[in-house]
Amino acid sequence: MPSIAYLECSRCQSHLSAEGVQTLCPQCGGVLYVRYDMAALRKSASRDDIQARAAASPTSLGMWRYAGVLPSAAPVTLGEGFTPMLRSRRYPNLFLKEEAANPTGTFKARGLSMAVTMARHYGLKKLAVPSAGNAAGALAAYAAAAGIEAHIFMPRDVPLANYLEGVAYGANVTLVDGLISDCARIVAERKDAEGWFDISSLKEPFRVEGKKTMGYELVEQSGWQYPDAVFYPTGGGVGLIGMWKAFEEMEELGWVESRGTMKRPKMIAVQASGCAPVAKAFRQGDVASQMWPNAATFASGLRVPKPYGDGLILDIVRQSGGLVLDFDDDQILTSLLDWARREGLFLSPEGAAATAAYDHLIGSGWLSPADKVVIFNTGAGLKYADVIAAAMNLALPTPGHSGREEAEKDHRGMTLPARHRAGGIITPQ
Numbered sequence: 001m002p003s004i005a006y007l008e009c010s011r012c013q014s015h016l017s018a019e020g021v022q023t024l025c026p027q028c029g030g031v032l033y034v035r036y037d038m039a040a041l042r043k044s045a046s047r048d049d050i051q052a053r054a055a056a057s058p059t060s061l062g063m064w065r066y067a068g069v070l071p072s073a074a075p076v077t078l079g080e081g082f083t084p085m086l087r088s089r090r091y092p093n094l095f096l097k098e099e100a101a102n103p104t105g106t107f108k109a110r111g112l113s114m115a116v117t118m119a120r121h122y123g124l125k126k127l128a129v130p131s132a133g134n135a136a137g138a139l140a141a142y143a144a145a146a147g148i149e150a151h152i153f154m155p156r157d158v159p160l161a162n163y164l165e166g167v168a169y170g171a172n173v174t175l176v177d178g179l180i181s182d183c184a185r186i187v188a189e190r191k192d193a194e195g196w197f198d199i200s201s202l203k204e205p206f207r208v209e210g211k212k213t214m215g216y217e218l219v220e221q222s223g224w225q226y227p228d229a230v231f232y233p234t235g236g237g238v239g240l241i242g243m244w245k246a247f248e249e250m251e252e253l254g255w256v257e258s259r260g261t262m263k264r265p266k267m268i269a270v271q272a273s274g275c276a277p278v279a280k281a282f283r284q285g286d287v288a289s290q291m292w293p294n295a296a297t298f299a300s301g302l303r304v305p306k307p308y309g310d311g312l313i314l315d316i317v318r319q320s321g322g323l324v325l326d327f328d329d330d331q332i333l334t335s336l337l338d339w340a341r342r343e344g345l346f347l348s349p350e351g352a353a354a355t356a357a358y359d360h361l362i363g364s365g366w367l368s369p370a371d372k373v374v375i376f377n378t379g380a381g382l383k384y385a386d387v388i389a390a391a392m393n394l395a396l397p398t399p400g401h402s403g404r405e406e407a408e409k410d411h412r413g414m415t416l417p418a419r420h421r422a423g424g425i426i427t428p429q
């Protein structure tokens, strides 16, 4: 594993030392990127070593197969990363990156495995995170594994699983009447007095570094070639930023096979219409987003009314020739049930926003069915059991009631098609 050469501000390009703990650029508040001595890495890290290393050592499993391009520290690992890339049964050029296979059931495991690894490396004892839900669950798990205190702040109406895992892993859980932005403000106000290190998205350099492994993986799993497009549900956008960093590094290392011209994938960032600050900024040609008022969607991971990395996300999407799109909850639920019934995959609402985007762009002709596409399902649908059931107006049937009457209409007054309905209950005679 390589030493970090320095940390670089994404905004003003200042260099900082990684000898001690860093947060944001002290000059300008920009996000810090981990930089290595790439000339040395070209000699020491070869893509041929990856499989050999993974086969030889249990500590090189999962995303740690890329230890050659990650910071040098003893990993706090629960087996995250190197998730399956599944070919769609209906669209031969569509591949689904199944992040539900991670510990805690979501892609958040990658960033928090890396960030908690570095927190332990720096001797930090108390970590705090504002979260839309899944980052809190992942921090709680990795902090438990590392023997570090976790303080997590989530909206009161998070999926039950996120509250349950926080409590089960022994984290200090606070539910907030508000959104992730309100949680972030509470952490910022209290962290100095409490001695917490704020492990918020992009406010320290290592969650991006963990998430970048999604970029390495999708290229390796594509035969060391870029697909034509990557669809990514975008709340905080850390994975999108991390993947773009991975592509830059892989090009410097000579790991990406050229198909004629070396062309990075179009990055398609997908939001929910009930909270679409980046999509709105993209359409308006703006370089940053505005705080989205009254954010509301059952895709709880997309309820990020003003992502800290909005400028980076917009810049990357535009550089790639991509798009930022948004879909409403009915469109998301329809795509979720479509994939469950026709592909056998129970996507998270966020992942289903991305599959809805694929259908839309194939339908409009913006993409061709011949284009090779990777869609991220960022988490397991089962982590949202309560919110998806509520969106379907589905409850466990009681004896004597089929459950159909209850499921006939959903709470927005939309009559669900028959294929959305629940079955009845069979009472043993």
Ligand SMILES: [Zn+2]
Pocket: 009, 010, 011, 012, 013, 014, 025, 026, 027, 028, 029, 030
């Ligand atoms: Zn700076």
